[in-house]
Amino acid sequence: MRIAHRIRLLAGVLALGLAAAGCGGATVDTGTGPAQPSAGAAGSSAPAGGGTVKIAVNPWAGYEASAAVITHLLEEKLGYTVEKKELAEQVSWEGFETGDVDVIVENWGHEDLKKTFVEEKKVAVEAGSTGNKGVIGWYIPKWMTDEYPGITDYRNLNKYAELFRTSESGDKGQLLFGDPSYVSNEKAIIENLKLDYKVVVGGSEAALIESATQAQQQRKPLLFYFWDPHWLFNKVELARVSLPPYTEGCDADPKKVACDYAELDLDKIVSKKFADTGGKAYELVKNFSWTNEHQNAVANDITNNGMSAEDAAKKWVDANPTVWAAWIPK
């Protein structure tokens, strides 16, 4: 009697489970309650409570600035709720598949990921340029160029390797790198150009900024990985080391890279689901486009002026109504 009851119960549970998954087993995007993107639910009735938009936040100030402004507009002007997810670049892409991420607001190239997630898996789509031009490169403080002639040419780097030695790099010169998740060809470039340098991971954007500031103030030699757009260029005079110039496809094989980084048109990527059902929120993300100066202003407020991302975004939005008015969907 009791056993029969149990079997019935078990069968019931199983049947329910299978039914829930459409009898075909569970696929990764089979829904899990409130974690689903529900931005579309709002339809046209914004700003009276839209849905939830999940924005990935990658670990650098420029990205945070763009995300903050989009968040502010979505919440204040369109009535959506925004969930910010603190994730590394490549992990964010995986979030498109699991439903954890709707929007990446500043994507740096990542052609391989586009191939996987946009073309093959079809879980993500491109949502246009952010208007920002992005360049990664190797930098030194400007004062070094006067003192050490020719130092900005990669062919002379070995001559000056001794200058850049630290307790972390041992008998080689140190090339200071940022967050482990950043786009990086450093190891391959060093190896393929036979440079006498070692990549030392500072661990964060903050570590790079602090080292660069010290290098300027205390005239300490420093060679480091950095990128533009960044507010730091307004505060610290930097010079870029010229690596062999970028040519189309020279970075195709990550192990054989021996050239500089390409100048990238930074763009936005959204999940397929969000593009299909995101309504006005998706329109806004698609329309979003600003200049490097705009981004630097907001990022500078967040990092140096003690403002929270929300406050910095509000300040910018209040000061630049003509810029963002064009992004708001009709």
Place this chain on the structure above:
Amino acid sequence: MTSHAPPAPPVQASPPPLPRRAVRLPPWAPLLAGAAAATAAYLAFRGTATLPHDPEAAPFRIIGDVRAWADANRNQSPVFLFFVNYVRLFVGGLYDVLLTVLTAPGWAGLSGIATGIGLLAGGWRTGLLTALGFGSFGVLGVWEASVTTLALVLTAVLLSLAAGLPLGILAGHSARLRRLLDPVLDVMQIMPTFAYLAPMVLFFQIGPASAAVATMIYSVPPAIRITALAIRQVSPSAVEASVSLGATRGQTLRKVELPMARATIGLAVNQTIMMALSMVVIAALIAAPGLGSDIIRGLTRADVGVMLPAGLAIVVMAIVLDRVTSSAAARPPYGAARPGKARALSASRLRWLCAAAVALGGPALGRALPEEFPAGLVLRLAGPVNEAVDAVTFSWYDLTEAVRNLTTEALLNPLQTVLTSAPWWLVAAVVLAVAWRTGGPRPAAVAVGCLLATALIGLWQHTMETLTTVLVAVALTLLAGVLLGIAAARSPRFAAVQRPLLDAAQTMPAFVYLLPALALFGATRFTAVFASVIYAVPPVIRLVEDGVRNVSPAAVEAALSCGSTGWQLLWKVRLPMARRAILLAANQGIVMTLAMVVVGGLVGAGGLGYDVVSGFSQRADFGMGFAAGVATVLLGIMLDRITQGAGARPSPRTTTGKKRIA
């Protein structure tokens, strides 16, 4: 390492024969000879048979291919469709339900209910602590993140207990199952938290479900171990009596064994929760929401102001959960004989009433109060904290820089050069000799096997780099631990001051220790060393203190009556007799240090920890990160086997809880 102690049978009770030179010399002689031989071999063969790191090693590619397969088949292969994805769905659903339940009553409601539970579990003190604790989440400005973390912890703990308690009961009854489970649990407990994450990503991708599964797997061993222990501790005569009265097995279990094992099983629950809490933070690396996410954000931006509120909230949550569960476990079961039974009964009824009133009052009040935690009550810590940190780092810059560079140049760099430039066979031979000496042939074989396996999976050089950091950290930990332990054993006043500090330190999840280290030293290998020293030193202090204090008074008396001075007493009697405790401390220290050094990959520690971190953030490095997780486990087993010569050794993780050491 502390391998120079000769393997003598433990001398505890009888006073030792007074040491004589002729007897003392020989144990050192082979050691010296061995050290000389190793040095000579190193000088002769330096730079040969090294295994430099190759980021293209075959094992990495194979693991990468496995992942590519998993990614491609996630929605096709029956393994995924009918098993893995259902697990993911179920765990995710459970998390969503718990989160909804916890969020529904609002902040006042949840605080009220929690306070009610605290009152019930441990009386008004625990209730008050709970109320203050939950209030502090709001005041710190991390209410939502805290509730999310709590939901994730509850999910993992429920799953752990659902799996762990039945398994523990079975293991308590069956010696065969115990023998089967023991090695598995051993490995699980030595495994650094990081190593759990990569396989989770492989199967369950990122997100809260995956994080909950990782946390569950991490926190299940104490549930199984302590429950099995609890069942075995039930007096056999009670069980026999029950059986002879005709009780069925189920009745005996429910009516005799479980009630009698209640307190210990409560401890199992407590330990499971504590483990889950420390894992949940690290699981933020695979996109677990909550406080961990704030801490990661702070770490990746070197922003202490962002980390501190989240870190404090984690510590508060740990203390509250610890108090509530441990006092619930310690309470005598209802109906147990107490002095003045009638009064006790009415008191317990009163407590129920109180608890119910608070628990209901909270949500009722919540209706009247605003839904969000009032912004006016939130302390904005980030600004002032960052200013303070800047001031400290600026004014201490010369000092911290000097300490860091000295340790790096004098200890880390030379040792790392030796380990990475020595031929692999020489390192293996030294490990074999040391492990043989401390543990005997079997541990030695296991240790060398594990070491060589790290070479096979292509991570020899990075293993050596991590080993360097661990060795330096362990040396510093032991130095500090032994000094403070002896001081505490000699001065009761010092011990009294130190004890609450140690209590607090041992309740904190490992991650929290990275904050001050990062603030002071920036991201370098030394940062990881510093963090692991403060993480691993409390249990070492405790063990040393206990060991030195528990030296038989007869031996002390004998030495004193022979005219020993205080220092002679310490060096010749107390320390040698406390050897066992000190070796155990070394074992504990090593396992904990390794765990922390690996986490230190987040703050510039390099080596295996960095490989793991980079494996999460760069898809191309996934294979290497996965392999590095395995290598940390191998390294952990190796170090454990070398130091477990201390004799019958309680498993490392379960003794880190303060209860079991005291």
